[in-house]
Amino acid sequence: MSTRVALIGAGGHGLSHRRVLQRLSDAGLVEVAGLCDRQPVEPHPDAPLPGVPFFTDHLTLLSAARPEVVIICTPPHTHLAIALDVFAAGADLLLEKPPVMSLAEHTTLAEAVAATGRICQVGFQALGSAALAELCVAAPDGDIGVTGAWWRPDTYYRRAPWAGRRTVDGRPVLDGALVNPFAHALMQALVAAGARVPGFQPVEIELERYRTRDIETDDTTFLRLTGTGGRRITAAVTLASPVFIAGEIRVGDAVLEYPTDRLRLPGEPEFKHVPGRVGLLENLLEHRRDPAVPLLAPLERTAGFTAVVEAIVAAPPPAEIGPRWREPHPDGGGSVIAGIDALVREMADTGRLPSESGVPWSRPGVRVPIDGLAEVR
Ligand SMILES: NC(=O)c1ccc[n+]([C@@H]2O[C@H](COP(=O)([O-])OP(=O)(O)OC[C@H]3O[C@@H](n4cnc5c(N)ncnc54)[C@H](O)[C@@H]3O)[C@@H](O)[C@H]2O)c1
DSSP: OOOOEEEEEOOOTTTHHHHHHHHHHHTSEEEEEEESSOOOOOOOTOOOOOTOOSSSSSSHHHHHHHHHEEEEEEGGGGGHHHHHHHHHOOOOEOOOOOOOOOOHHHHHHHHHHHHHHHHHEEEEEGGHHHHHHHHHOOOOOSSSEEEEEEOOOOOGGGGGGTOOSSSSEEEEOOOOOOTTTTTHHHHHHHHHHHHHHHHHEEEEEEEEEEOOOOOOSSEEEEEEEEEEOOOOOEEESSEEEEEEEEEEEEETTTEETTTTTTOOTOOOSOOEEOOOOOOHOOOHHHHHHHTSSSSBBBGGGGHHHHHHHHHHHHHHHEEEEOGGEEEEOSSSSEEEETTHHHHHHHHHHHTTTTTTOOOOTTTEEEEEOOOOSSTTO
């Protein structure tokens, strides 16, 4: 029998969920119970979802469409309140990342999951990667480095009311490089660390946040995280690079190019593509049918990620990398930092931060202890 699934936040990234819903609906696995968005949403040729009722208010959707599973794909600062309404309506949940903005919110959500007996999967789709699973089985030793160098034009920060913002309506939202676009890299690095150090949790972070444009958050971020057993993760990511690095997680001598599922284990000369990504909605539906099938991204697996998000939210605002260190991107859409691709690689490989490496635009970082994880479910 097909499961009744609804989507709240059908615009924006919600289109990718509409595509999945169209595919699973065509396969007879789901019945799309309803779509909801505050704004009008045009049907897309890939996901027309004909005849599906549309609501502008999620409470009306929950009471009128009676979904069994709900996907929430609204801006991060709205997640918690809508998620609690979903559980109160008796539905299971696929909640987009970042799930919540603080450990207190995480605890509130975890308590609602426990009290209602509902399921909560978080939208870290990279956790469905077979390449990550293979890396975790191999569990190489050594420090972890996370690198990514993308280019996002200035218009990226006009894409949505919460883009580049630190708070919206008085609530943290933090559209920072590591919390949003590179969130999957951080989450996968935490999981990879836990493959060798069971129960791995962040203990403290050292952080340098930078921005190349007039935004409240960082577009270039360096983070050195020390966790249980002293294992370190150094993440160096930027959205202001003229040269593209898709995103790499290096664990000792192993490297996972996480957006493409290309993996090179220690001793292997070449990257190989490891096929077989499991979709998070499919996994949630499977888990509902057979609880012996583990959830790939249950809420509790994301507590360490949220602890890091909370620490970044608490850190001072990013420092500007001034115009003398920037140059125009050839497409005219903003500016880039010359040589930033080499720098993010170097920082991730050496575990150093720019302020420790004589980088002329760098400023001293901050050290933030990660508190409160022990009390979190
Ligand atoms: N998993 C991923 O790879 C991935 C990629 C992109 C975005 N995301 C996440 O998806 C979520 C949405 O991001 P986005 O870029 O689409 O944002 P967006 O602002 O572009 O779109 C969000 C949509 O939600 C709607 N909305 C806002 N508040 C609502 C409410 N209360 N009820 C119903 N609809 C509401 C908006 O009208 C908009 O159409 C965020 O949590 C983001 O981090 C995840």
